[in-house]
Amino acid sequence: MPSESSVGVVAPQRAHFSLPLALKSGARLPCFDLVYETYGTLNAERSNAVLVCHALSGSHHVAGIYADDAENVGWWDNLVGPGKPLDTRKFFVVGVNNLGGCYGSTGPLSANPETGKRYGADFPLVTVEDWVAAQARLADHLAIETWAAVIGGSLGGMQALAWSLQFPQRVRHAMVIASAPKLSAQNIAFNEVARQAITSDPDFHGGNYAEHGVVPSRGLRLARMVGHITYLSDSQMAEKFGRQLRHGEHKFSYDVDFEIESYLRYQGNKFASYFDANTYLMTTKALDYFDPAFACEGNLAAALVPAKASFFVASFSTDWRFAPARSREIVFALLHNRRHVVYAEIECDAGHDSFLLDDPHYHALVRAYLENIVV
Amino acid sequence: MTEYERKLKAEQRERFDFAVIANWIPPGERVLDLGCGDGRLLRYLGETRDVAGYGVEIDRESVLGCIRNGVDVIQMDIECGLSGFEDQSFDHVIISQALQTMHATERILTEMLRVAAEAVVSFPNFAYRANRQAIAQGHMPVSEDLPYDWFDTPNVRFFTIVDFERLCHRLGIEIRERLALDESGRTVFDDPNLNGSLAFYRLGRPV
Numbered sequence: 001m002p003s004e005s006s007v008g009v010v011a012p013q014r015a016h017f018s019l020p021l022a023l024k025s026g027a028r029l030p031c032f033d034l035v036y037e038t039y040g041t042l043n044a045e046r047s048n049a050v051l052v053c054h055a056l057s058g059s060h061h062v063a064g065i066y067a068d069d070a071e072n073v074g075w076w077d078n079l080v081g082p083g084k085p086l087d088t089r090k091f092f093v094v095g096v097n098n099l100g101g102c103y104g105s106t107g108p109l110s111a112n113p114e115t116g117k118r119y120g121a122d123f124p125l126v127t128v129e130d131w132v133a134a135q136a137r138l139a140d141h142l143a144i145e146t147w148a149a150v151i152g153g154s155l156g157g158m159q160a161l162a163w164s165l166q167f168p169q170r171v172r173h174a175m176v177i178a179s180a181p182k183l184s185a186q187n188i189a190f191n192e193v194a195r196q197a198i199t200s201d202p203d204f205h206g207g208n209y210a211e212h213g214v215v216p217s218r219g220l221r222l223a224r225m226v227g228h229i230t231y232l233s234d235s236q237m238a239e240k241f242g243r244q245l246r247h248g249e250h251k252f253s254y255d256v257d258f259e260i261e262s263y264l265r266y267q268g269n270k271f272a273s274y275f276d277a278n279t280y281l282m283t284t285k286a287l288d289y290f291d292p293a294f295a296c297e298g299n300l301a302a303a304l305v306p307a308k309a310s311f312f313v314a315s316f317s318t319d320w321r322f323a324p325a326r327s328r329e330i331v332f333a334l335l336h337n338r339r340h341v342v343y344a345e346i347e348c349d350a351g352h353d354s355f356l357l358d359d360p361h362y363h364a365l366v367r368a369y370l371e372n373i374v375v
Numbered sequence: 376m377t378e379y380e381r382k383l384k385a386e387q388r389e390r391f392d393f394a395v396i397a398n399w400i401p402p403g404e405r406v407l408d409l410g411c412g413d414g415r416l417l418r419y420l421g422e423t424r425d426v427a428g429y430g431v432e433i434d435r436e437s438v439l440g441c442i443r444n445g446v447d448v449i450q451m452d453i454e455c456g457l458s459g460f461e462d463q464s465f466d467h468v469i470i471s472q473a474l475q476t477m478h479a480t481e482r483i484l485t486e487m488l489r490v491a492a493e494a495v496v497s498f499p500n501f502a503y504r505a506n507r508q509a510i511a512q513g514h515m516p517v518s519e520d521l522p523y524d525w526f527d528t529p530n531v532r533f534f535t536i537v538d539f540e541r542l543c544h545r546l547g548i549e550i551r552e553r554l555a556l557d558e559s560g561r562t563v564f565d566d567p568n569l570n571g572s573l574a575f576y577r578l579g580r581p582v
Contacts, residue, residue, distance in 0.1 A: 331459075335459075336461060341447055342441065342442050342449075343449045344438050344442075345450045345451070346435075361439070365438070365439055368443045369442050
């Protein structure tokens, strides 16, 4: 057996929660399902569980492949597996599709039990805190009282941070990677452009497109294209595409001239073929609303008072979406509260998406931190 | 001396240096260590003085070392100051044999006494007898406490005990205690600027 390998064939599971969930918006879900996957074995003390939180477009499929689809590799497979930095020989790893998602958990595509029709536009706005509350129900379901760690990148990192505030006793380590304590005006602006792209698509039908048997794919495509620009760094885009021409010459048309156009169109098309528009809208709002310091008049240090966990915070040098300075805000707020924290600022060329890549130094840091967690 | 003996001697010496610093740190304090390397001083202070310590380090391999050593560390460049660290948020801030590797000497000393009530500084004394002899013979010194050839030294500031004390005076920094050691780690009482290879200071603001 190689020292580092895949968790192999995995299968998603489904948990049903029949008690209502009160949401931050004031709305309430009468019941809900969460789809999740687990890797590794929960030890007898139930002390080795790690929750992996996904970002905007991620899912419960964190690692491994499916028996009927070997091409469908988990989104963080390079990090999670036997011998990998998040070692499934030591940890019991849980991946969950968030509430409102489009990969099987209750979301806009699900039937509303009170009407029998799809939720569509009626699905309530859920927040990072609501996701964490739902994930806590899953932890209860799995009889996991305390996570050894909650880990996530970007929006996933926000969930890890929110866990440490909502359930301080249930998180021993929070690993917040390429994240931010709140979105900047620029971040929100990009999200708003993405939302406008979707809601102005004639096929959107006020969010009830499913009833019309259509998908606002033009809007989704644009939303993803805009988003994708913010995930990459200028330097990496220059290196990868530069001004390379598709046809070796200027065509003087609005078709693809430059390779970067082709790349963005490809990414947009791919995304629009599988992702739900309402989930995208809702998730970008969850990002916009996330701001633990909001209730403390903007004082992040005051907002982090409840946290008990030890923290691993990491940022990437070329990430301009959630720049290193955003992570430092978290670090210094933790320092103010005398929490254990390690903070690494990783030199990496790939912008925000770096957290998904397997940069050796980045993985060495994650591995070293996780190795020291006693289970 | 074999490589092993050299390593053993260096480790013994290091333990001795650590003990000097630990002696100035009351148990249970909050401590910040600038240029903390792989965190071994903080680990030592954690084990012997039960301090709550944080390290600051720019070098990525050292940051990884800190994580492996279970030491809290913040990766940042202290040449730019200590912005983010709150005023008087630590009991002691330490810079152990790293001040000579920084350009912004004055800013760092000033910042140290902004974030902590007291600073502990150690550095190699360039005016140590053996160093003077090396210069007299026409060479840059290489010694126990200045172990690098001139062409690959991380040190960028070369100063003496006398120079350092003059700077402290100019910056209005109070020298509360000084300790000089010779190359074998013995305390020097007579003419420390000539006989001291390594200098340790406890610094504060005049009350």
